[in-house]
Amino acid sequence: MSFKDKLKGMGIELPKVSNPGGNYVSVNIRGNIAYVAIQFPIENDIYYYQGRLGEEISTIEGYKAMQLCGLNVLAQIDSEKGFDNIVGLNHIDGYFQSSENWDESPEVVNGASDLFVNILGNKGLRTRAIFGVDKLPRNFSVGLTS
Numbered sequence: 001m002s003f004k005d006k007l008k009g010m011g012i013e014l015p016k017v018s019n020p021g022g023n024y025v026s027v028n029i030r031g032n033i034a035y036v037a038i039q040f041p042i043e044n045d046i047y048y049y050q051g052r053l054g055e056e057i058s059t060i061e062g063y064k065a066m067q068l069c070g071l072n073v074l075a076q077i078d079s080e081k082g083f084d085n086i087v088g089l090n091h092i093d094g095y096f097q098s099s100e101n102w103d104e105s106p107e108v109v110n111g112a113s114d115l116f117v118n119i120l121g122n123k124g125l126r127t128r129a130i131f132g133v134d135k136l137p138r139n140f141s142v143g144l145t146s
Contacts (some may be wrong), residue, residue, distance in 0.1 A: 039072035044051030054102025088123030
């Protein structure tokens, strides 16, 4: 079953790919490896989940925000290379901004991790790192690179 058939069967539609917010490309392919620039919870040019986790954004909302970031990663790869033409994901970096005492980042990044495994199976298995940052652009609660 193709990547797009699997998405359709799950009732999932990839968002429109967003344009870079600066002087860079969204997907950079070097040899057999594709690097995807940071993706935020944006769907069809609308910004979602802005604020700090543990303040304006709950952990459950953060999970959903990271799912949307994951869909944007998949959309970028599919638009550049065609997802059926890749071996799988290698690594993701999850970024979040939160209140001082909030400490549930693994649960939030699972939004992307669960999405990748549910859609891609073994192709979605990858390593990951999680980084808390003081500020993300446009006050997004999370961001994701691959």
